[in-house]
Amino acid sequence: MNVLLLSTGYSFVADGNFGLPHLVSLASYAEANTDCAVHIVDLDYERHLPQPNLAQIYDASFDVIGISCYSSFEYLKAFYLAVELRKHRPDARMVVGGYHPSACPEDFTGPDSPFDHVVIGEGERPLERIIDEVQRGARALPRVLGPEGVADLDSLPPMDWSKLSRYLGISRKVGNQVTMSLSRGCPFRCAFCMEAAKGSRSWRAFSPARAEEELRRLDAALPLAGRTLFLTDPLFGLKPAWRGEMLERMGRLDLGVRKFWALSRADVLNDDDLRAFNDANFGLGFGLESGDVGMLEIIHKGGSGGGSPADYLERFERLAAVAGELDFPWGANVIVGHPGETEESLVRSAQWLAALVENTPRLTGFISIDPYRYYPGSPIHQNIEEYERRYGTVVYRKRWWNYSEPAFTATWLDPSRSLDYRTCAQRSRALFAPIAETVGKRFSYGGAAADYFRRSVDSQRRLFHPVQRLHQLRDHALWRRLCGDPTADVRQDTEAASLLAELRVGTVSRIERAFGPLAEPLRAALLAEPRERYLPEEQVHRAARDEAIPLSDSGKSTISAMHAYALNYSLLDLQPGDWLLELGTGTGYGAALAARLVGDDGFVRTVEIDEALRAIA
Structure with a gap:
């Protein structure tokens, strides 16, 4: 029997992390306890390969397909990927697990859901039962399985990192930080945290000796020299005795790791603990909140x-x-x-x-x-x-x-x-x-x-940075409009206008460094004219950049880069009282700049043959 474990994209991959220890643990357990071969595919990692093969997930040999929906941000990807897989594999047993399925199993059990099973919490034992049932040709398991936490992590089989052999060669291309976990669970109940959704709050860890073995096993498959190692445990080293022995062992490890990184709490550590972490080449992240x-x-x-x-x-x-x-x-x-x-x-x-x-x-x-x-x-x-x-x-x-x-x-x-x-x-x-x-x-x-x-x-x-805030303001305006406020438009937002005015100062200064000083009226016009008003709303965050910005999906019409207007109008030497004919209005930004330069006594006429652009202008 063949089993596919599929990651739609690990939440941490954008931070340069490589690992998937949760899927490696599932695969190792399934192969050790059932008669199956497990294949792991990660859609983000796949794109880094010289010859990616996204079509492999539709292979007809997979009898069980498990999809990792790590967080709520992956929900739509996981659900609709399963919809597509179901079209190709109507008879495969489809399973989903992760934080979001644990928190909201009902999102995966509706009448239109492609999933046969939803796993709450840890997946080793539920996956074993599903594989066993498929091998027997039965269908009696409930749709929602778990939580079934593993009480003794040392009872788990060794982690088989060869399950990621397809990606080991490009691991540094994905990122120079490797992820691994040595413990599970967190007894604390912070109000904002999803950890409780997994069902088991008890803190459990590999014994220090077994944890050291797993680190050496990881290093043998994926050399850690010159990398950072992120231990993704919800709370690393909660128990003092375990923490002390583990840090002593890690201090003696000679893996060439640049730095270990783990998560802890200030209220469970003392000064001596911090010294022990330091001796073991750690850095620590704290949830101060x-x-x-x-x-x-x-x-x-x-x-x-x-x-x-x-x-x-x-x-x-x-x-x-x-x-x-x-x-x-x-x-x-x-x-x-x-x-x-x-x-x-x-x-x-x-x-x-x-x-x-x-x-x-x-x-x-x-x-x-x-x-x-x-x-x-x-x-x-x-x-x-x-x-x-x-x-x-x-x-x-x-x-x-x-x-x-x-x-x-x-x-x-x-x-x-x-x-x-x-x-x-x-x-x-x-x-x-x-x-x-x-x-x-x-x-x-x-x-x-x-x-x-x-x-x-x-x-x-x-x-x-102001651009990050502009993204937020743009999305806020969009959703206010979707919720019934027709006046919401980030291009008319006073905070956005202030941020973009701040950014234009830097842009104009860079233009002057590149092309020489601008005449004061032209400089003032570039600073004062709100370029964002002439752009599609989704492009507002780019409004103060010195670059051409498309006005349509085709890209055939653009607002030129700010330096282009600066150079053209410098060469024209537009003065108050001048008359200007512009061919190609676009949405009107160039004409608006020119109008500021020629003043009330001047005149600007602009011509645009594209009806859609003319309507905007």
Whole structure:
């Protein structure tokens, strides 16, 4: 029997990660416990091959097809890929698993669903039962299986990384960071987190000896020298005894890894733990979530071991200071706009973070600022009515994974009665962008893989770039219009206009550096004329770039690059009172610039033969 395990695209692949340990574990278990051969195909990895073969997923030999829907962002891909597969393989047993199926199995069990089974939580044992049933020619299993967590991870067979042999040769092309997991589960219940959807909250790990074996096995198949290794465990090293022995073993490993990266919590570590992580060549990511005590209480963060949120923040300050002494790299994730957030809590969080990054004697960490995302299966999702009643939270698209622009719709909510979506986004940018800049200036980690961590610092600064905000404003206007507001248009948005005016200053300066100084009236016209008003709305984020921008899908008509207008009008030496005839109006940007130059006493006539463009102009 042949089994296909199919990844529609791993969420972390865009970050330069290579691995699929969850599918390798499933494949290894299935082959060890059933009479089958398992094949793994990843559609993202496939595109990196010299000769990709996307058609292989339709091979008639596959009797069981398991699709990984890792997160809610992959829901539509997973569902409609299965629809296509069902057309080609009507008799194959189709299975789906992952975080989203665990949180919302009903999304895969409707009358039009192509799936035979949905797996909640860990998939090894449910997949074994499905394969066994198909081999027996039976069909008695329920449609929804699990959760069936593996209590003893050492009972799992060795991970067979040859299951990724098709992609091992291009792994560095995909990314120089390898992913692996050594434990499962998290006993904490952070309000925003999907982890609880998998059913088992107990923390379980390979024994340290077995974990070391698995790391060596991974290195034999996929040499780790010169790479970073991201241990994707929800909470690495929760138990002190395991953590201590594991770090000792990893400190002795000679795999040539540039740096291990794992996720932990400030309230489960002490100074000696941080030193042990440092000796083992680790960096750590922390879910800090907020610098405001009140928000930490709402998020359910910081109460571990009888401590308080205030103790949690104090502990983090101490860890940041010790990290600086050790030259130890760290990252801290902060959520803005979490249900219950107010403008006052945003300000308090920003003030605490600003003090942290300014006052830590040696800053070797970075702050990652993320908008809150409404994840299904999280405690908030399960109790949204309570958040609506208590805080006035409004989630505008509760099933955002069904729609386009999920990066926007997942975040589109009013956190509280006193803080709506738009104000939250504006205030967050104003409050946290300076913190990202301070981190960029003060970040001083100089150890192994320093360039890796510097890229994270710089990427956070780029998140506050005006173009990123323009993408958000464009999507917000689109969805307001889809929801019945015909006046919503990002081209008429005052915040967008201000951001684009800011960007035009830089563009005009670059034009002058390249082509020489412009006459002041021409320079003023280029700065003042809102080029975005002459573009399709989906192109607004490009409005201040010095490039030609298409006005239609055909690309036959464009708005010329800004330097082209600057050079042409410089050569024409347009003056107040001049008359100008322009052939080829486009949508009118060039004529509008010329009108500013010739003034009220001049005259501009422009001719356009394309009726669609003429109507826009």
